[in-house]
Amino acid sequence: MENTLESILPFWKNLSDEEKQTVTNKAMYVNQKKGTLIHTSSSECLGLMCVIKGRVRVFINSQNGSEITLYRLLDHDVCVLSASCMMKNLNFSVNMETEEDTNFVIIPKNVYQSLDENNIFVKNYTLSLVNERFSDTMWVLNQYVFSNMAKRLADALLLHMSLTGSDELTITHEMLARDLGTAREVITRLLKQFQADNFVLLSRGKIKILDSKKLLKI
Amino acid sequence: MENTLESILPFWKNLSDEEKQTVTNKAMYVNQKKGTLIHTSSSECLGLMCVIKGRVRVFINSQNGSEITLYRLLDHDVCVLSASCMMKNLNFSVNMETEEDTNFVIIPKNVYQSLDENNIFVKNYTLSLVNERFSDTMWVLNQYVFSNMAKRLADALLLHMSLTGSDELTITHEMLARDLGTAREVITRLLKQFQADNFVLLSRGKIKILDSKKLLKI
DNA sequence: ATACTAATGTGATAATATCACAGAAAAGTT
DNA sequence: AACTTTTCTGTGATATTATCACATTAGTAT
Numbered sequence: 001m002e003n004t005l006e007s008i009l010p011f012w013k014n015l016s017d018e019e020k021q022t023v024t025n026k027a028m029y030v031n032q033k034k035g036t037l038i039h040t041s042s043s044e045c046l047g048l049m050c051v052i053k054g055r056v057r058v059f060i061n062s063q064n065g066s067e068i069t070l071y072r073l074l075d076h077d078v079c080v081l082s083a084s085c086m087m088k089n090l091n092f093s094v095n096m097e098t099e100e101d102t103n104f105v106i107i108p109k110n111v112y113q114s115l116d117e118n119n120i121f122v123k124n125y126t127l128s129l130v131n132e133r134f135s136d137t138m139w140v141l142n143q144y145v146f147s148n149m150a151k152r153l154a155d156a157l158l159l160h161m162s163l164t165g166s167d168e169l170t171i172t173h174e175m176l177a178r179d180l181g182t183a184r185e186v187i188t189r190l191l192k193q194f195q196a197d198n199f200v201l202l203s204r205g206k207i208k209i210l211d212s213k214k215l216l217k218i
Numbered sequence: 219m220e221n222t223l224e225s226i227l228p229f230w231k232n233l234s235d236e237e238k239q240t241v242t243n244k245a246m247y248v249n250q251k252k253g254t255l256i257h258t259s260s261s262e263c264l265g266l267m268c269v270i271k272g273r274v275r276v277f278i279n280s281q282n283g284s285e286i287t288l289y290r291l292l293d294h295d296v297c298v299l300s301a302s303c304m305m306k307n308l309n310f311s312v313n314m315e316t317e318e319d320t321n322f323v324i325i326p327k328n329v330y331q332s333l334d335e336n337n338i339f340v341k342n343y344t345l346s347l348v349n350e351r352f353s354d355t356m357w358v359l360n361q362y363v364f365s366n367m368a369k370r371l372a373d374a375l376l377l378h379m380s381l382t383g384s385d386e387l388t389i390t391h392e393m394l395a396r397d398l399g400t401a402r403e404v405i406t407r408l409l410k411q412f413q414a415d416n417f418v419l420l421s422r423g424k425i426k427i428l429d430s431k432k433l434l435k436i
Numbered sequence: 437a438t439a440c441t442a443a444t445g446t447g448a449t450a451a452t453a454t455c456a457c458a459g460a461a462a463a464g465t466t
Numbered sequence: 467a468a469c470t471t472t473t474c475t476g477t478g479a480t481a482t483t484a485t486c487a488c489a490t491t492a493g494t495a496t
Binding site for chain 1: 284286342346351352364
Binding site for chain 1: 473474475476477
């Protein structure tokens with residue numbers, strides 16, 4: 001456990017031996033299957049979630065089921081919003097679901113809170129995490145407000161390409177729609193267009209990227 | 219100056235006498251006329267801007283001129299994003315313009331930075347400010363993605379009503395459009411609709427709210 | 437009174453969202 | 467294999483919102 005925490009938390013070396021001990025004892029391993037909703041607007045405060053290995057999508061949703069993705073957590077990413085309950089003036093909530101089988105370490109709320117209050121390095125880290133997520137969210141807002149759907153879809157395809165490191169994406173139109181906050185039909189029609197233009201090759205549940213340069217230029 | 223700072227900055231009482239002295243000496247009064255662009259994406263880092271009296275609109279914009287408002291700063295509000303340059307992992311930029319004649323105090327970047335590094339109360343305050351702006355921005359994203367334009371416009375009218383404390387708004391369709399990230403014509407048409415429904419009474423440069431309850435229910 | 441500017445009005449068209457299905461492909465069942 | 471069921475994709479019709487292009491009107495300045 002200690003090695004795991006050390007590799008994920010940049011402030012580890014700045015903790016006292018006593019602090020290290022406490023965190024190590026109280027932190028818990030959690031394993032979740034792909035497709036699990038691990039946090040919702042209504043769920044209680046977990047504490048700090050550290051992804052060891054896997055992928056988590058963080059998104060907001062509306063009453064009638066539509067959603068938009070804010071950002072993703074990958075190996076060694078830490079989710080500060082899961083700990084939002086302990087943060088002053090942070091008044092919104094998000095949902096999280098695993099997109100792969102995912103291993104976490106969870107540092108309970110009160111343990112992290114005490115670290116954050118007593119250790120300046122932890123506090124620095126918390127702020128930089130919030131900043132990072134704020135930046136990601138601003139990117140989404142910018143794209144949503146100022147870009148057209150074709151450009152946003154092209155960007156989303158390129159993002160998934162870099163996430164998986166493959167030009168053969170295993171993804172449905174529905175999933176892309178939920179990333180971008182639009183309807184599935186809109187994605188279907190645009191992808192058909194992209195295929196007609198020879199940017200991609202479509203098959204059920206898969207999208208092969210044929211020309212990423214042209215996608216980038218949209 | 220000292221009284222001003224004390225009334226705006228909640229951490230003032232937690233500063234050492236030396237810190238107080240430094241800040242008091244280095245802080246500057248600035249006065250800007252209504253309608254001044256006081257910060258843009260490209261402008262340099264100012265430091266911490268504290269509004270003494272006035273109103274500032276914080277917004278993002280695109281190349282082709284459209285914009286959307288993120289939040290407003292009122293009396294005694296403090297803008298962290300003007301000091302974003304000194305914050306790790308905060309990678310986006312905003313614009314700010316005064317909507318009234320506005321008095322600020324500006325604490326220079328390096329002075330605030332040093333406070334933030336050395337004083338835990340300042341650091342707490344910085345984080346809570348970022349959280350607050352993040353929350354405001356999430357509200358905007360939520361509205362933009364999940365609400366229709368009529369609802370968003372109704373909310374914007376109610377917001378301006380509470381901002382000014384009057385049911386007679388001095389505001390143009392153009393300004394509302396820039397708040398909501400849409401085109402002026404869209405606002406014009408919706409307002410006509412609202413007037414036909416007897417929710418508002420329109421005249422050049424003014425909107426009188428006739429039925430705020432019905433607006434709220436949209 | 438005249439010219440100018442800012443604000444508003446409006447038609448036409450394009451882009452996107454929404455609704456309501458239909459059909460195809462894969463997965464599960466008997 | 468033959469079937470049922472589920473998931474994914476395709477598509478027309480319509481509503482909403484965005485964009486473009488310009489006309490009109492209300493205030494302001496000369």
